[in-house]
Amino acid sequence: MKPVVTAGEMKELDRNTIESAVVPGMVLMERAALKTVEAMEKYLCNKDRVLVVCGNGNNGGDGMAIARLLHLKGIKVGIYLAGQEEKLTDQARQQLQIAKYYQVPLEHNLQPDEYTIIVDALFGVGLSRPVEGRYAEIIHMLNQSGAFRVAVDIPSGINGDTGQEMGIGFQADLTVTFAFCKRGLCFYPGRMYAGELIVADIGIYADQDREPSMAYLEKGDLSMLPSRIPWGNKGTFGKVLLVAGSRGMCGASCLSSAAALRASAGMVKVQTVEENRIPLQTQLPEVMVTCEFNEKSNQEMLDWCDVLVIGPGLGMSGESRERVQWFLSHAAWCGKPVILDADGLNLLAMHEEWKKYLGGQVILTPHLGEMSRLTGKSIGEIRENLAETASLYAEETHTVCVLKDACTVVASEKGKKYLNMSGNAGMATAGSGDVLSGVLAGVLCMFLAAEKKPAYGQMAALGVLIHGLAGDMAAENVGERGMTARDIIRFLPEVLKMQ
Numbered sequence: 001m002k003p004v005v006t007a008g009e010m011k012e013l014d015r016n017t018i019e020s021a022v023v024p025g026m027v028l029m030e031r032a033a034l035k036t037v038e039a040m041e042k043y044l045c046n047k048d049r050v051l052v053v054c055g056n057g058n059n060g061g062d063g064m065a066i067a068r069l070l071h072l073k074g075i076k077v078g079i080y081l082a083g084q085e086e087k088l089t090d091q092a093r094q095q096l097q098i099a100k101y102y103q104v105p106l107e108h109n110l111q112p113d114e115y116t117i118i119v120d121a122l123f124g125v126g127l128s129r130p131v132e133g134r135y136a137e138i139i140h141m142l143n144q145s146g147a148f149r150v151a152v153d154i155p156s157g158i159n160g161d162t163g164q165e166m167g168i169g170f171q172a173d174l175t176v177t178f179a180f181c182k183r184g185l186c187f188y189p190g191r192m193y194a195g196e197l198i199v200a201d202i203g204i205y206a207d208q209d210r211e212p213s214m215a216y217l218e219k220g221d222l223s224m225l226p227s228r229i230p231w232g233n234k235g236t237f238g239k240v241l242l243v244a245g246s247r248g249m250c251g252a253s254c255l256s257s258a259a260a261l262r263a264s265a266g267m268v269k270v271q272t273v274e275e276n277r278i279p280l281q282t283q284l285p286e287v288m289v290t291c292e293f294n295e296k297s298n299q300e301m302l303d304w305c306d307v308l309v310i311g312p313g314l315g316m317s318g319e320s321r322e323r324v325q326w327f328l329s330h331a332a333w334c335g336k337p338v339i340l341d342a343d344g345l346n347l348l349a350m351h352e353e354w355k356k357y358l359g360g361q362v363i364l365t366p367h368l369g370e371m372s373r374l375t376g377k378s379i380g381e382i383r384e385n386l387a388e389t390a391s392l393y394a395e396e397t398h399t400v401c402v403l404k405d406a407c408t409v410v411a412s413e414k415g416k417k418y419l420n421m422s423g424n425a426g427m428a429t430a431g432s433g434d435v436l437s438g439v440l441a442g443v444l445c446m447f448l449a450a451e452k453k454p455a456y457g458q459m460a461a462l463g464v465l466i467h468g469l470a471g472d473m474a475a476e477n478v479g480e481r482g483m484t485a486r487d488i489i490r491f492l493p494e495v496l497k498m499q
């Protein structure tokens, strides 16, 4: 698990290291330069010609140090100062002095096409307004060149907090960011501008009590998943009750059930309507189907299950409304974990009074449209503030909120947030959300079966990671264009096998 920071948090950590830990800024700059050159090694050969384009700030200072290190390694390199020397920060000025001492060539004309590698050291976390004028022209020229492009800390022009392009963004093939990943490198389009992303440790650490509030999980975090006890039986590995499906809507129940089984649940029972019984049982013989809906059988189902998934393919009928209300309220009373998805969320949006049934063991999985209905905010406003919107709603409802987008945010009521770095555009396909609801149920089952219960936010973040990794495997095998939700299900076991 890796922390993710805002530009402001990064500057604070930077300042804290320099002032409290008394690590000179120049030392941090040298380390930043060394790590960047190290990351460039595998792309470098002595025939390369490198151009380092420097701004006035410390991002530019990093660039000058990088140029000097490359020069001393015998690489042909030149520095192009995009700003004015008199406006350089102290550290950038010192770095320029050092570069001049070692006779690093200064280029006065910008001719990107003469170089095979271009290093963008214009702006980093100090970007404070849209890029215009001469700087915009420079970035445009650099993007036009056929050179291999390296960004220092953040691709210039990309907002370090939101990932939005401010005027024009440098299109990097490789970004070496220092100390911690910035939020703007996780959200789109920032993530696309970054290219290959390397987070370089340069000796800046967060104090325990100032841990950044956001993190992302990596493949290695699958090691958190508990192993299956050898003596278990199908009941041991988690029983999922899926309240799903309605007249003419059976597909979502199939996808969610199949995903739960593929994500390690031991048993799945679907509470649905009579006309879905045959199609479900035909497509998924492993799944039990019941069409009962009465006090006695509902209570038996609730007592039987470990986790509920409520919502896929439910529709908005009065009958569906009753099913959601009964299971949501009774699950709350007995503290059973619930994943509330799709029309379960749309019905919640219409029944404010159901919020009393929500709590820490409830995971909401809205996409932007469902979130708009739940919060009354516009989709545009939500997309601009994904993390804050998810966090606010999680706090308001005391739940875990999985706000689904290209970069899904998982927010828990205690303010912890996770960004998902797995997945791809091929997953924007019908049923992908139904699959996620099943995967989340499967992951909860894993932990419940092992009698471990990390925070629901962390379990949900693991489920989102697994869903995305399966989607990445599907894209590698069948391509993004042609993949379907069932391809994601197909690769779930491969992902879990990796752990």
Ligand SMILES: NC(=O)C1=CN([C@@H]2O[C@H](COP(=O)(O)OP(=O)(O)OC[C@H]3O[C@@H](n4cnc5c(N)ncnc54)[C@H](O)[C@@H]3O)[C@@H](O)[C@H]2O)[C@H](O)CC1
Pocket (backbone or CB within 6 Å): 010, 011, 014, 028, 029, 032, 055, 056, 057, 058, 059, 060, 061, 062, 089, 122, 123, 124, 125, 126, 127, 128, 129, 130, 131, 132, 135, 152, 153, 154, 178, 179, 202, 204
């Ligand atoms: N975080 C770390 O551990 C380290 C960071 N380092 C590097 O320092 C930069 C941040 O440097 P800073 O001086 O704060 O700002 P920038 O260099 O990012 O910004 C340059 C300068 O540009 C001006 N500016 C901002 N926006 C615009 C604009 N749109 N048009 C024109 N000019 C603009 C602004 O006034 C800034 O002064 C960080 O990213 C790292 O690369 C340390 O060197 C190593 C440790």
Ligand SMILES: [K+]
Pocket (backbone or CB within 6 Å): 059, 120, 121, 122, 123, 124, 151, 152, 153, 154, 155, 156
């Ligand atoms: K940069």
